[in-house]
Amino acid sequence: MSEELFKKMAQSIIDGDSDVAVELANEAIAAGIDPLVAITDGFVIGVNQVGDAFACGDAFLPELVMAGEAMKAAVTTLEPEMARRGSERQILGKVVLGTVEGDIHEIGKSLVGTMLGASGFQVYDLGVDVSAEKLIGKAVEVGANIIAMSALLTTTMVKQKEVIELLEQEGLHNTIKVMVGGAPVTREWVGKIKADGYSEDAIGAVAVAKSIVGAA
Ligand code: B1M
Numbered sequence: 001m002s003e004e005l006f007k008k009m010a011q012s013i014i015d016g017d018s019d020v021a022v023e024l025a026n027e028a029i030a031a032g033i034d035p036l037v038a039i040t041d042g043f044v045i046g047v048n049q050v051g052d053a054f055a056c057g058d059a060f061l062p063e064l065v066m067a068g069e070a071m072k073a074a075v076t077t078l079e080p081e082m083a084r085r086g087s088e089r090q091i092l093g094k095v096v097l098g099t100v101e102g103d104i105h106e107i108g109k110s111l112v113g114t115m116l117g118a119s120g121f122q123v124y125d126l127g128v129d130v131s132a133e134k135l136i137g138k139a140v141e142v143g144a145n146i147i148a149m150s151a152l153l154t155t156t157m158v159k160q161k162e163v164i165e166l167l168e169q170e171g172l173h174n175t176i177k178v179m180v181g182g183a184p185v186t187r188e189w190v191g192k193i194k195a196d197g198y199s200e201d202a203i204g205a206v207a208v209a210k211s212i213v214g215a216a
Contacts, residue, residue: 002033006042009074013046016066018073025077035078036203039111047071071107079114086118093145093213094122096138098130100159105152108182108202112148115202116209132163139176145213148205151182161193177212181205
């Protein structure tokens with residue numbers, strides 16, 4: 001039964017149909033399906049398909065925009081349930097989160113924020129297109145343990161490097177650690193820019209954040 005639902009979820013994103021995507025997300029909650037599984041086995045399959053079609057010229061920007069909107073609507077519907085399921089309530093650390101400057105992809109970043117929040121981190125989500133100065137300024141203001149940055153474009157990944165360089169220049173990298181992620185980010189890149197943690201997905205991001213604050 002879930003398989004059928006997951007297929008419909010993927011199709012709702014391919015169709016760019018936000019109403020159907022929200023309906024299916026609510027159906028998953030009512031059926032007791034883990035919201036993260038609904039995202040990864042259902043909705044993400046559709047958004048990846050649209051992304052691949054866009055990359056090879058079989059889909060165009062309007063389709064990408066509509067798929068993104070439907071994806072966002074589905075994830076926003078599932079987020080409260082994800083947060084509700086988070087069992088750990090003790091504050092493990094403070095995380096300042098954002099998508100890097102020049103980059104407006106927000107869905108994966110928000111998912112990482114929700115998972116971190118549900119796992120006991122206090123998350124300050126600064127949104128998308130966030131400059132190095134804003135990320136570092138907020139981290140200093142709230143006494144954050146971690147700056148977490150998402151980048152979805154090969155052209156904006158370099159901003160992750162700039163944040164780390166600025167932290168080092170200001171002598172703050174010892175106290176504020178950096179986690180990075182996003183589709184184009186690789187382990188090789190993480191090593192090159194001297195980030196303190198990297199994960200491929202939102203679940204892994206929780207484990208990485210815990211290990212950074214010594215709560216693993
Ligand atoms: Co854009 N886009 N997009 N897009 N878009 C990509 C990323 C692309 C790969 C599509 C493609 O060509 N195949 C391509 C990038 C190519 C490249 O540089 N390598 C691309 C492009 C080219 C563009 C534009 C330049 C298009 C244009 O205007 N010509 C433009 C750029 C705008 C900008 O940012 N300045 C653009 C715009 C958009 C929309 C606005 C239309 C829309 C975003 C809507 C929104 O976010 N509200 C959009 C979408 C939807 C996509 C795809 C299809 C889907 C992204 C997504 O939401 N995935 C994407 C193709 C793809 O990824 N398959 C694509 C679902 C999400 C759950 O996954 O974000 O990867 P993801 O997050 C994952 C992991 O990466 C990880 O965990 C998450 C959950 O598992 N993760 C972290 C993410 N951040 C993390 C941080 C961590 C740890 C893990 O620690 C800190």
